[in-house]
Amino acid sequence: MERFVKKSGLYQNPEKRRWEYWMVSQGGNKVLVSWLCWSAPKDVVEKWKVSNAC
Numbered sequence: 368m369e370r371f372v373k374k375s376g377l378y379q380n381p382e383k384r385r386w387e388y389w390m391v392s393q394g395g396n397k398v399l400v401s402w403l404c405w406s407a408p409k410d411v412v413e414k415w416k417v418s419n420a421c
Contacts, residue, residue, distance in 0.1 A: 375400075377416060386412065388419040 375390040380402075387402045403415045 377419060386415070 375388070378387050378389060379385075380387050383402075384405045385402045386405065388400045390398045390400055392398075401415070401419060403412060407415075
């Protein structure tokens with residue numbers, strides 16, 4: 368993976384019914400870093416969002 372990240376973020380994937388955290392390198396390579404099921408408890412979702420914040 369390239370060292371410098373151009374953008375990243377949290378996204379909803381309605382097809383798989385989950386949250387996803389993606390990183391995109393300056394070279395345009397996309398990496399799915401982590402994901403969390405929509406049925407996870409709200410407190411778990413909030414902790415996951417904070418741990419994946421840029």
